[in-house]
Amino acid sequence: MQRDLHDLWGGAVLALLGLAVAVHSAVSYDFGTLRQMGPGFFPTLLGATLAVLGMIVAVPAWRRQGQAAPVALPEAAAVLGSIVLFGLTLDWLGLVAATALTAMIATLPSERRGWRWRVVLAGALALLVWLVFSVGLQMTIPVWPWSR
Amino acid sequence: MTVSPFRSLMAVALVALSAGAAAAQDWPTGPVRVVVGFPAGSSPDTLARLITQPLTQRLGQPVIVDNKPGAGGAIGVQQMLVAGNDHTFGVTINGPLTTSQRMVDDLGYDTATDIAPVALIATSPLVLGVGAGMEVDDLAGFVELAKSRPGDLTYGSVGQGSGAHLTAELFSGATGIEMLHIPFTSYAEVTTSILGGEIDAGFMAHSAALPHVEAGTMKVLGITSAEPSALAPDLPVMAGQAGLPADFRAELWNAFIAPAGTDPAIIERLNTEINAILADPAVTAQLLAMGWQAQPGTPAELADRIAADTELWGAVIDRIEAQE
């Protein structure tokens, strides 16, 4: 039998997260009283609530059948990886190079093969981004590796 | 001919030295970046732009304001230190140089060792504002009222450890009164709350309070600077009144800073240019309209100011922490 894995996992992760928040808040921040709430009051309470709600979601899912939606793993890796790369390289490679690099990584999972369209896309996008943000909006952002 | 290692070392050192001197002379060799730890359009940002615009002409290179807001201005200082290449500087309010060390868990810099003071730009006094309905007309009356109802009066600030909070605590400590602190996130909220009668008082920038005084919805009882403000000459100075010491003074300020290790010749040059800009009556008038009093001075004077305020506010923070 295929269990309802989404609710099972989703509920369990949320429950654990809630528990972690509640414990961390209870230990690290002053709880205060109902009349004089401390900084720990809300996070502790909310964390505990989330833990309970997570259980309510997860437990019935154990006995229920469900269908697993396909996970787009390569797509997720490429998209998230390209964002991380953009964040890490923007400051020292500059806007143009970081954009082109990000576009190349992001298009990796595309079903269309070949590299020529990817290069054209990366170049066009770098130009567009430079025109919009650097020229148009005058954002203070390094454009080239040497322009900071 | 063989060259002794010592001589070659000397030669390298000489070249390096002269290169350094030349660098200071040719400086700036590229765009100058001024990191501001507050968003565009905020008061510190507007002030920074008043300085950087004429600075562009004077240095012959574009001077660009780069806004890196966050953590009460501390992120701006952090970001300035990351770059540190004789072309990156900062304009910051007093907090990140004096009190942030005490308020932020992991500040990542130490004012004493990582920051080179360049020039104090301007100071802004605060005023004590109360709702128009409060039946006091001067500071003495307010202190008397507060003493007759210990712990009963409330005052708003823009957060724990903000200038408004620390000033109020300095004031309460010096006059021996006890008020309840209600933290808010912005002066807009504090003002609304005073107008609505939810809280009793608050320290705020005088330029922000004066329009409400004019409209008759707020009273201001005194100003925290040593001299009366040119913006409101009638407003009484707090020092020496209602049991406050004669040297009572609490001001926000804005300063131009550099990363420690910046060539002293560059700092000297910047200081000269900034003081020249502050001598321009048009600039001082614009600063005054925003509530800022231009304060030309030397880097050493800024260093003294940082040291004095770190001590002053450090003592206030000690007192607050002891109460908790």
Add this chain to the structure above:
Amino acid sequence: MSAAEGLIFGLGVALQPTIMLYCLIGVVLGTLIGVLPGIGAMAAISLLLPITYYIPPEAALVMLAGVYYGSQYGGAVASILLRLPGTPQSVVTALDGYPMTQQGRAGVALFASMVSSFAGSILGIVVLVLLASWLSAVATSFGAADYAAMMVLGLVAASTIGAAAPAKALAMVVLGLILGCVGTDVNSGVQRLNFGSTQLMDGINLVALAMGLFGVAEVIGGIRGAERHGVPERVSFAQMMPGRDDARRMVGPTLRGTGVGSFFGALPGTGSTISSFLSYALERRIARRPERFGKGAIEGVAGPEAANNAAAITAFVPTLTLGIPGDPIMALMLGALVIHGVQPGPMMIEARPEMFWGLVVSFGIGNLLLLILNLPLIGIWVSILRIPFRWLYPAIIVFVCLGVYSVRGSTFDILAVAVIGAAGYALILASFSPALLLLGFVLGPLIETNLRRALLISRGDPMVFLERPIAAFFVCASVALLLLSAAQSFRRRGRRAA
């Protein structure tokens, strides 16, 4: 000056060619900036601010205001077409706007959003002119207890937006509330749940959260199989006109949305994002068949769009009548005035009538320009869908990153988008509602700080929530709503059992 005299006087100011020109520039820029994901009015206005040094103060204010309310129009476009909200306040528009696109009704959805945006703005202007002084009195009389009680009502009312299982919906709201706790606690100054990072001291960036949960998660899910989708046909003007049935459905939500937006816009601290959520919640509550929501109900587009536009107009009430900015964008506007030596405050309407009335009339002109500009653009926007997704999504990624970066120039926030995007994708896979997470995130800090502030001021006396009439009203309404929901679900369960 009476309202009629003021408007005539304002016409004289706003119809000057230079002012008209800056108004046009403002609304065009605003629309484009709203369409671009991530980069919102806040970033655009702060980037434009230095330019306003060189133009007269009335023109500067008119232009910046145009950017602000223009961005509310543009924000809906990507929301409806790509489920990619241009701004946080248009997140709600995606809930029903995107399903409409999937049903091939993108043109109708865009038309509905433009028309209800226009109606909301114009009615918002009427409210601003007629009720400004009343609204500003309400704004100052709202205390911490009132805010806390009102936001609790909002949370209770909106907690079931587009949710199948109640436990999953509530879990998302609570997770949002927890994320709202991250950063410096206003009341104590303690830094919470930030893992010692200075970058998180001011909390999680709202734009990063909205873009990660919606934009990035949507892109990941959309890549595979995107090429196989049919290319939509070119839409004619007749096809994007709502039918008689659609038009009839739009009237009520637009009017109610305007009411919600006008009220929350005028209160300092709440604004267009909260207005749009609450308008959606209201429509879903009173709908005869709430199950239609989330599946392309035109009411779910019309109401929130009217609300966020009305809120963008009435947000100027406390700003102009009291000199008190209700949100950071309004603070920026006041900053622009101060640069020009105009001291904002309660006396400004009398001291500088050309400012106030000129601006009010320019709102009308600007919104008219926006309508004229945007209706023909609908065809062009819809044709975005004809671009192959493989060309589109790398651009979306880069624009999202730069939009988030533009908020405070922080590359940390770009990395945060990746983390939030991963979580958002997981949430979509497991069919949790990210909109509810965002709702909790927006309302949570308001509830917590105001609740604790109210108790601080009352010295710990909880009766403050029942003694103040406004707070008492909202507390009672929240309890009534909770009981009603409980009774409804009980009855439904009973029926199912029978």
